[in-house]
């Protein structure tokens with residue numbers, strides 16, 4: 001297949017980790033006879049510096065002609081005191097809205113080799129394998145806002161249509177996972193949550209193979225800590241999803257490993273590591289590229305339908321970690337740590353090794 | 364001092380644990396020469412059953428003539444399918460709003476004897492001693508709501524005045540604790556959060572002895588797990604506070620122990636355990652009364668200014684736990700567990716012992 005990928009390295013360690021992911025994607029293209037064309041664009045602080053906008057028209061155009069977008073990270077102290085419209089993270093909000101990327105998928109899966117880094121007791125964290133499906137273009141984020149001298153307003157608004165499409169997304173994902181959806185709301189307080197719950201109840205008839213439960217957001221925030229392995233797919237509105245997905249991201253101790261996808265229904269999507277721009281380690285070549293590489297794997301799966309290729313990357317990352325290869329963030333006391341490039345090359349070697357063993361098996 | 368305490372036992376284990384707390388309060392009155400008068404009222408499911416309202420006028424009147432309110436818990440499967448206006452938890456929302464109880468204080472402190480029950484690694488949970496100060500009568504909870512066939516709205520609105528009084532409360536509390544306030548908002552997205560941050564910045568000049576930091580709600584949800592002992596006082600708006608205080612309540616493994624206070628500036632307040640109504644164990648006499656007893660201690664401190672008496676209760680609870688006395692929820696495998704009444708009597712014995720040793724010291 002031929003695909004065009006827009007790469008938006010962004011700020012801090014963004015360029016380093018996207019470079020690693022691109023290297024892996026190039027290998028995949030070679031091994032599996034695809035043609036990936038890469039175009040590059042600016043976003044976040046880098047775009048503010050060069051073009052006075054966190055999401056410039058040039059970038060929107062480059063992404064618009066691509067099949068998917070790979071993003072590094074945005075933000076850094078340099079822009080922290082900028083006025084609100086010239087903040088790097090405005091670039092993220094803008095690109096989501098511009099392309100209607102309403103579904104944010106955030107998988108969290110325990111990596112056995114990394115459990116000692118979990119803040120939770122290892123037996124609690126061990127079985128975690130969940131996916132948060134966060135609505136990304138509605139709710140408080142994009143509702144009407146106003147400010148007077150003495151008051152400030154935000155509006156939490158959802159339409160049946162907006163809820164339907166994200167809930168369907170969650171059901172579809174549950175179907176190819178463990179068949180369970182936890183819908184999170186605050187139906188005992190919010191009108192928007194009562195509509196949310198109504199829509200989930202309506203939709204569920206079409207998915208008899210999926211179990212559905214409703215959970216209040218406060219109770220979900222507890223259960224993510226006390227019983228995280230009870231969750232399969234968690235679906236929720238934008239602001240609850242922001243909070244719960246970040247909470248979930250730290251339970252297994254592998255935040256530096258977590259990818260994300262922001263998609264719509266036609267296959268176009270934006271893929272980015274969950275970790276931030278790491279300004280303190282930027283430019284040193286020591287950042288952990290795993291989350292960016294795994295984000296590239298999600299791109300292969302969700303935007304290009306290349307399940308085999310995606311799984312190959314995920315397996316290679318897993319094996320490399322099990323072999324004890326670590327970047328500085330994950331190195332055990334006294335253990336040697338690899339640079340971003342060295343670690344990426346381990347993954348590439350591993351992918352090559354996997355491919356060779358497949359060649360042998362199927363030849 | 365003479366004080367009137369309105370007791371609202373509520374549903375499930377509510378009556379059992381409030382009875383325990385009242386017993387302790389009666390002992391305190393005797394030992395410290397106070398006169399506590401108790402009046403009783405219905406709330407939640409019990410009030411719906413008897414008076415067709417989760418917060419009947421009779422109850423409002425009884426509380427209105429009291430100096431403070433002690434509440435058990437509300438809710439249970441019996442009322443789960445009631446229409447929204449006849450749900451037990453509406454009673455909670457109504458009593459908060461009726462009395463203007465804008466400040467919800469939720470302390471979370473690690474109990475060394477209980478750390479093995481924490482989902483976190485013990486060394487993470489060990490140093491936790493934080494207080495969440497949640498705004499309780501504004502925001503999404505009480506903003507305008509609307510519903511059409513296809514849309515639903517909630518409004519997140521805050522006035523400068525509403526923010527000021529809760530932020531002041533947090534600063535005052537920090538002053539008598541470790542001198543640090545973490546103000547939590549989502550200022551990169553919400554207009555109401557930008558006003559919130561502005562007010563915090565204005566107020567801080569009056570508290571040069573207090574350190575202030577701003578944290579985004581998503582980042583706070585992570586840090587409560589990865590570094591919970593970094594927090595002293597956390598202040599935030601109603602919905603964020605609902606989520607974060609429940610999240611914080613499970614990190615030390617002692618949810619069954621946690622008290623809460625909902626207060627205003629004149630000393631009147633509502634005190635209740637954080638745990639729910641425990642319908643599965645209700646009526647068996649085995650509920651853990653510690654949270655209700657510690658809520659009574661908060662009442663002595665915040666509504667009656669009886670710091671010595673409050674500290675005596677807290678110390679007695681601590682000692683009883685260290686001595687290995689446990690209700691069923693906390694009993695170790697194979698360990699004997701005490702009934703609600705037996706455990707309460709241990710606390711009372713301990714209070715008596717403390718008092719005797721004081722008598723000896725000061726006589």
Ligand SMILES: CC(C)[C@H](C(=O)O)[C@@H](O)C(=O)O
Nearest residue numbers: 089090092093242551552581
């Ligand atoms: C940067 C910020 C606006 C953004 C959000 O809240 O959506 C971020 O926290 C995220 O989750 O991607």
Ligand SMILES: CC(C)[C@H](C(=O)O)[C@@H](O)C(=O)O
Nearest residue numbers: 188189218452453455456605
């Ligand atoms: C029962 C519910 C309305 C309530 C709230 O959300 O405030 C509860 O969760 C709490 O925190 O006291």
